[in-house]
Amino acid sequence: MSQLELTLLAIDALHAQDPTLRDGQPAELLYAQRMTRWLKRLAPQGSAELQIAVRSQHLCRWSIPRSTYPMGRTGYLQWRTELAKLHADKALAVMAAQGFDEAAQQRTARIIRKQGIKRDAEVQLLEDCACLVFIEHDFLSFSARHEEAKLIAIVQKTWGKMSERAQQQALQLDLPPEALALVAKALA
Structure with missing residues (x-):
């Protein structure tokens, strides 16, 4: 090994x-x-x-x-x-x-x-992975515990941390309709 x-x-x-x-x-x-x-x-x-x-x-x-x-x-x-x-x-x-x-x-x-996020490609990749895991696996359960306004703010903040490539990957995820609706509101 x-x-x-x-x-x-x-x-x-x-x-x-x-x-x-x-x-x-x-x-x-x-x-x-x-x-x-x-x-x-x-x-x-x-x-x-x-x-x-x-x-x-x-x-x-x-x-x-x-x-x-x-x-x-x-x-x-x-x-x-x-x-x-x-x-x-x-x-x-x-x-x-x-x-x-x-x-x-x-x-x-x-x-x-995460020292040098947005300036260091590898740091940005780590952040992109974390954001994508959150959106894909944790966002829906997280949304059940918080009000819509807070969720929209969280999606907006998460989106701002991601590279454009990761944002495109997130838009291609097979999310439930309620999660997609929140993402759409956050990005509007």
């Missing part, structure tokens, strides 16, 4: 520890697999650093519950900052154990932390 394959297996072993199940498997393992599927569609020849970053997007996320931070935007942003640090630290530990050099580790950390 290659260094990259061994690294991805070790990351998946960490994901498999997620106590939350979704569709019968650890939730973050399922999320990582979905992220990787989108990356393979958008950039099948992505660098090892990008592949590791995409697979590590939510690495050990369950260990820092959202409830440990204040409600509201400030608390949410603090939580997301701590999560990005956690995801990067965990991924880099796995990379180091598999013999990746410091430059590869730091590049992966920058991608995971």
Whole structure:
């Protein structure tokens, strides 16, 4: 097995520890697999650093519950900052154990932390994958918990984070009519 394959297996072993199940498997393992599927569609020849970053997007996320931070935007942003640090630290530990050099580790950390989004093609690809996974798999259940005005704002914000290519991919998704109606309202 290659260094990259061994690294991805070790990351998946960490994901498999997620106590939350979704569709019968650890939730973050399922999320990582979905992220990787989108990356393979958008950039099948992505660098090892990008592949590791995409697979590590939510690495050990369950260990820092959202409830440990204040409600509201400030608390949410603090939580997301701590999560990005956690995801990067965990991924880099796995990379180091598999013999990746410091430059590869730091590049992966920058991608995971989304440093240079809209300026760095690999960071943008990670964001595109995350947005597409959200729209394809989580948007409908998310919409059941929130008012339409908030959902429209979220779609607009998500859309603004995506590259034009990812936006086109999102428009081709086979979404239920109620989700399509919300997307249409958000983009009008």
